[in-house]
Amino acid sequence: MNAPTEDPPVPQIEVVGVGKTFSVRTGWRGRRSVTALHDLSFVVEAGEAVGVVGGPGSGKSTLARIVAGQFAPSAGFVRTAGLLPVRQRADLTRVVGALLAGDEDAGLPGDLSLARLLPIVAEARGLATGEWQLRRDELAERLALGPHLNRPYGQLDDALRLRACLAVALLHRPPLLILDDVLDGPDAVGRDLIRGLLRHEHRVGGCTLLLSAASVSALESSCRRLLVLDGGRLVHDGPLPDLVERAGAQRILVIDLTEAAGRLDSVPNAEVLEVEADGRRQRLLCPPGRTATADVLADVADRLPPDVRVRDVTVLEPALDDVLARLREV
Numbered sequence: 001m002n003a004p005t006e007d008p009p010v011p012q013i014e015v016v017g018v019g020k021t022f023s024v025r026t027g028w029r030g031r032r033s034v035t036a037l038h039d040l041s042f043v044v045e046a047g048e049a050v051g052v053v054g055g056p057g058s059g060k061s062t063l064a065r066i067v068a069g070q071f072a073p074s075a076g077f078v079r080t081a082g083l084l085p086v087r088q089r090a091d092l093t094r095v096v097g098a099l100l101a102g103d104e105d106a107g108l109p110g111d112l113s114l115a116r117l118l119p120i121v122a123e124a125r126g127l128a129t130g131e132w133q134l135r136r137d138e139l140a141e142r143l144a145l146g147p148h149l150n151r152p153y154g155q156l157d158d159a160l161r162l163r164a165c166l167a168v169a170l171l172h173r174p175p176l177l178i179l180d181d182v183l184d185g186p187d188a189v190g191r192d193l194i195r196g197l198l199r200h201e202h203r204v205g206g207c208t209l210l211l212s213a214a215s216v217s218a219l220e221s222s223c224r225r226l227l228v229l230d231g232g233r234l235v236h237d238g239p240l241p242d243l244v245e246r247a248g249a250q251r252i253l254v255i256d257l258t259e260a261a262g263r264l265d266s267v268p269n270a271e272v273l274e275v276e277a278d279g280r281r282q283r284l285l286c287p288p289g290r291t292a293t294a295d296v297l298a299d300v301a302d303r304l305p306p307d308v309r310v311r312d313v314t315v316l317e318p319a320l321d322d323v324l325a326r327l328r329e330v
């Protein structure tokens with residue numbers, strides 16, 4: 001007798017040839033079409049952490065809303081957690097945690113505190129009492145919401161509202177999180193707490209992440225794979241270094257030395273841009289294709305006097321706008 005075979009895991013997100021066009025009013029009677037997404041295709045497997053990045057108006061929010069079932073696509077096919085997002089939206093909300101740009105403003109009833117709201121949410125999602133209370137305590141701790149649980153939502157500032165909405169979205173431990181514009185959030189402390197929580201949900205809880213943000217730096221600590229949108233088109237799907245390489249963009253290595261030293265002009269495949277503090281800090285411009293940090297550092301170390309060592313190195317990635325501009329040229 002054959003042993004029962006396990007079904008392969010269902011991809012968490014399947015986007016096939018998706019387009020989205022809005023009809024926008026112009027003046028009194030006129031209307032014009034705005035195409036927010038053009039023919040997008042990608043798959044996110046269970047357990048992946050994927051970032052969606054692009055400039056203003058590139059289509060990030062529209063994509064998040066389509067995947068979360070708030071908008072139907074104008075063309076193509078989407079399946080989220082094995083479900084049709086618009087048609088099966090009620091089922092989808094049980095397995096997906098979604099927080100989309102602006103939700104924290106429309107958000108929760110202003111006179112209700114999280115302490116009163118969370119039991120209502122827990123009941124609606126069919127969570128057992130002990131289970132959701134433990135989860136509430138965990139989220140309150142990880143998001144530093146403890147002192148604010150009893151404050152009416154309307155009295156919280158923007159940064160706390162965002163974290164409160166996130167606690168609501170995550171209460172049922174959804175295996176898939178779709179978060180739009182959450183990592184560019186208003187305060188640095190909140191951003192670190194949210195990034196820490198997402199890393200934990202992903203690494204320990206095995207949660208699949210689809211996170212969108214306007215900057216690569218907001219995403220790079222959480223997502224190895226990046227989908228880059230430019231004018232509603234998917235122009236890159238892969239790790240950030242591959243994008244930088246493809247675009248032929250240059251990176252800058254900031255090298256801090258333990259002692260003063262001469263210019264590192266003789267390091268191959270690098271150009272000294274700036275020397276500060278008697279040579280203790282030097283900025284090297286590294287062209288694409290020859291930018292392996294370890295190789296450059298080895299060459300630097302070979303050229304230093306015996307009593308000088310590399311104390312620290314920082315890699316400055318090119319700005320997303322520069323990378324996109326170069327990508328349009330190649």
Ligand SMILES: Nc1ncnc2c1ncn2[C@@H]1O[C@H](COP(=O)(O)OP(=O)(O)OP(=O)(O)O)[C@@H](O)[C@H]1O
Nearest residue numbers: 022024034036055056057058059060061062063214
């Ligand atoms: N509901 C809507 N009605 C009409 N046009 C819309 C609507 N939503 C988005 N758009 C248009 O679609 C395009 C993509 O917008 P979207 O909000 O998805 O981009 P985004 O990358 O999230 O931008 P941002 O970072 O500025 O939020 C823009 O031209 C926008 O004006």
